[in-house]
Amino acid sequence: MSPLLELRDLSVHYGGARGGTAAVKSVNLALDAGQTLGLAGESGCGKSTVAMSVLRLLPRDARIDGQVLLDGEDVRTMSWGRLRAVRWASASIVFQGAMHALNPVHRVGEQIAEPMRLHGTKGSVSELLAQVELPPRVERAYPHELSGGQKQRVMIAMALACSPRLVIADEPTTALDVVVQAQVLALLSRLVTERGIGLVMISHDLSVLAATCDRLAVMQRGEVVEEGPARSVISAPTHPHTQALASAFPVIGDPAFRYVTESAPEGPVLLRAERVKVDFGSTTAVAGVDLEVRAGEIVALVGQSGSGKTTLARTLLGLQKPTSGRVLFDGRPLPSSSAGLKDYRRQVQLVLQDPTSALNPRHSVYESVAEGLRIHRVPGDEGQLVAEALNAAELRPPELFFPSLPHELSGGQRQRVVIAGALALGPRLLVADEPVASLDASVRGEILALLLRLRRELGLGALVITHDLGLAWSIADRVVVMYHGEFVEQGPVEGVLLRPRHDYTRRLLAAVQPFGSV
Incomplete structure (x- = not known):
């Protein structure tokens, strides 16, 4: 036959x-x-x-x-x-x-x-x-x-x-x-x-x-x-x-896939959430959580879709008002005025999951990176600042990429442009929402290495939001596991992923074990 x-x-x-x-x-x-x-x-x-x-x-x-x-x-x-x-x-x-x-x-x-x-x-x-x-x-x-x-x-x-x-x-x-x-x-x-x-x-x-x-x-x-x-x-x-x-693709528990050879020197607490709760009508999306992210630290917030991760991220960025509790940056509550929030968001930048959606298809690389500089009226030579940001995001020589449109770039290059747009403003903290979910295996490794280099050289703190436990194993210092709006487990990566205490964490790990984890 x-x-x-x-x-x-x-x-x-x-x-x-x-x-x-x-x-x-x-x-x-x-x-x-x-x-x-x-x-x-x-x-x-x-x-x-x-x-x-x-x-x-x-x-x-x-x-x-x-x-x-x-x-x-x-x-x-x-x-x-x-x-x-x-x-x-x-x-x-x-x-x-x-x-x-x-x-x-x-x-x-x-x-x-x-x-x-x-x-x-x-x-x-x-x-x-x-x-x-x-x-x-x-x-x-x-x-x-x-x-x-x-x-x-x-x-x-x-x-x-x-x-x-x-x-x-x-x-x-x-x-x-x-x-x-x-x-x-x-x-x-x-x-x-x-x-x-x-x-x-x-x-x-x-x-x-x-x-x-x-x-x-x-x-x-x-x-x-x-x-x-x-x-x-x-x-x-x-x-x-x-x-x-x-x-x-990382194997959880294998030291060869642990990119963080040693924890970076951690600075003071940059971002703190205290008993933050977010309700939508009768539905509780975030159920009174506490979270800290320090300078020079990468924290992975993991959980399934619908666990409340994105709602919490929006609240931390000042895009969603908490029903109760508060968010502090540098020890001070988030401002409520438009001018205050604008200044805050210059220091805390968001890196979105899909670089294709994050970039205007009609804007060149130069325009995409310069947009934030213009909105925040950052002083200095605009061209030099754009070039420095692209260089920091490993798009070199930067002038070569100035006229490029998004469709002329690879997925990894587009993600680097998004990161460059965030770096141009000199932030102290990055909130990265599934930063490598749509990228190929080789490009994924390049972006993770870039994030680690920025943490090491610039002292950036980062909150990485993901459902990918392998990503958490690769680059995070600490892991926070979120389930139905609550933090059910958190701690150093090795402790949470190798010796999980909560049933939900064990379920997440069991789901990836057939795909190569140990």
Whole structure:
């Protein structure tokens, strides 16, 4: 019998303004029903191009050479009508960003039912929701009423709506916290077993693929550089690129992944929260917590989505008024006047998770970094200050980046621009919200090294907000675990992550252990 999916000498070139770029070069892969194939690699390696070629979802300027065989039939030679019949019914895709893939003005049930209606498929939306472990009430909900994990399950339900034999999941767990990530991966594995579908999983995170896939193909610059049983590829990689990917994600408890060789000399307490409570109506988001961050110290605030981390961060930045309690900076309560808060926010800068959203796509690097200088009327030569900030963020020579627009930069370079914009104001404390969640493995290490250097050389304090315990292990001095608005455990990194006392901390650690932690 022929494989469910077979790629024979697949090559993809992008023409037009992209100058005939070869995105995929002579890829040969096969997948049988009931099996899972992982495609690993960093951004730009060609893995998503391979996936989109299966259903001819590439841009018009893409030229596909070779064969893409779905149940023995070449997708490249299918008529438009035949291709429409194949999509959803024979093969479907779970896209990466569930928030962007779902229509915000349509109820979830309507969106799941749409492909069933178009293809004349019999079935029940409620049954599909049950298969992905969602309650019937979700059918009447709008996307904004669901959590990230629930939205991702809805995307999986949509992909299953017409009972396809092949499902392609493109980064299905990106930005999900570790507990929800484990749940989604377990769900996909169960569906493969129970329904006998073939699953192609795409990710830059080898640990995610190790937990899910039978076989693994690693891509670099459009080529498959290593392929084999997933466990073997990850535990004993032979290609240097696979080795680099495998070593980039931290193993909790392994000293080799602990970037902090010794704690930096800690200065006075910069930021203090005293019994801070935040209510939204009858819901308590932050339940009376106490927190300190000192100069030269990195504190990791960890917990699942919905634990209250972001609400607490907004309160610490003066963007949200506490229901009770208070926040102090340098021993003084946060000012209430606009002028006072403006001066405070110059000293306490926020670094957001997604650098693409944080930067104006029409502003050059120079304008993006200079904007804060102008708002705060920082004295001095503007060009020199911008150059110094870019240099500190390791964008060198800085003048080379002045005219660049965000889309001309890599993800790591965009994150460095965001950090440079914060550094230009000479802050004493950074609040970094998931600063490496959307970055590739190699770039992640570079940004973490940059944060540690800034801490060491400038004495910056930092509060790093994350659901990634590996990030906390890599760079933090202390860890604070937040659950349902409360701090359930806090202390030195080694103590909290290696000898957890609270059940919730143990649950968080258990969720990441299958992905390579010790």
